[in-house]
Amino acid sequence: ITKLFVNGVEVNYKLEQTLCEIDLEKSIEPGESLEITMEFYQDIPKNRDRYGYYYDANQNEVISLGNWCPILAVYDDEGWYKDPFLPIGDPFYSDSSIYEIKIMLPEDYVLASTGELFNKEKVDNYVTYTYQAYPVRDFAIMFSKDYYVLEDEYQDINIYSYLVGEDLEKFKYSINWAKEAISIFSELFGKYPYQNYSIAQNFSNFGGMEYPQLCQIKYVDKGYRENIDEKYYYYRNEYVIAHETAHQWWYSIVGNNEIYEPWLDEAFAEYSTYQYFINKYGEDRGIEFFSMIRPEPLSIEVPSKVMNKTIRDYTDFRQYSRDIYGGGAELLFRLEKHLGRDVMYKILREYFEKYKFENADIIGFINICEEVSGKDLSEFFSPYFNDF
Secondary structure (H helix, E strand, C coil): CCEEEECCEECCEEEECCEEEECCCCCCCCCCCCCEEEECCCCCCECCCCEEEEECCCCCEEEEECCCCCCCCCEECCEECCCCCCCCCCCCCCCCEEEEEEEEEECCCEEEECCEEEEEEEECCEEEEEEEEEEECCCCEEEECCEEEEEEEECCEEEEEEEEHHHCCCCCCHHHHHHHHHHHHHHHHCCCCCCEEEEEECCCCCCEEEECCEEEECCCCCCCCCCCCHHHHHHHHHHHHHHHHHCCCECCCEECCCCCCCHHHHHHHHHHHHHHHHHHHCHHHHHHHHHHHCCHHHCCCCCCCHHHCCHHHCCCHHHHHHHHHHHHHHHHHHHHHHHCHHHHHHHHHHHHHHHCCCECCHHHHHHHHHHHHCCCCHHHHCCCCCCC
16 A cells, blocks of 8 residues: 545555554544545466466466455444455455446456446557446456457346367357356346356366356366366366356355355355256256265265354365365255255245345344244254354
């Protein structure tokens, strides 16, 4: 940060890791507002994952800018949320906000972004893009000179898949999977509320990363693992796109504290991915293809008190994934078996409608489960949650 202004007046601030604290001269009363202007720069690192630039073996470069934009900390019943960045999981918690972002790039770059394109202006060899987004929890950007774009639509939603050139033919099915995921989840849980949805290839160490209206996707092909059936690669790529698209419902639209209640979006995305496969392929084949990629939710025990586990409880990502993704999804499968699939779908639709563009919590979810089912579920949830 080079300068910071409040209502046009330069002020002092305290910077600690990823937290910036400003001392205001007076409190902000309900209905009042102020304008904070921040001048800052970032050195983009060479990094495979959410934030950075990276080259593949063919020297295709992708720049991924996730979580680059300063956002207002959440103020909830516990006060200001001040946790810094953590190395495990998705350590984020944010409110939905209105964004208008201007991005200037050399004209030979192809841009993928959160939001809707409002204006595009070329001057000399640069293009300035103006995007507007409302309401979203974050604003992510990806760009590359090597991107080609596949396009499709579902109802009034524009769907895009950004692939580097050598992979265009190999992963052309990606656009179909994104469209089918938007369609299935809209039918099951509630309509996707934005005009655009994009999936964009990068070279991350993990399968994908969700942002509002935009997901980062790492595709795999032969050689990724030894002695693996070729079908694995096809359905693994489809699984990743379905899982990250499910996060548009569980994280992007219905928010939660991803550090202290990570189960509330990751287990829901995993459960939803299973629903994608069985709704697309039928029960038997859907289970077969899903289990090829993620056998755990269909075979493991739910960890004790899994709904109370936080990112801070883990130092190993594999255990975190097994507990929160696998064990958490298994809990939802048990809930579905206990109440019936139709009731479970109704619960998720009601949960989506009540909390869209808001932040939910586990108590809120349990309350909706009981309201929709008409049952006291304290006995069901007590092994998994401390408050029962």
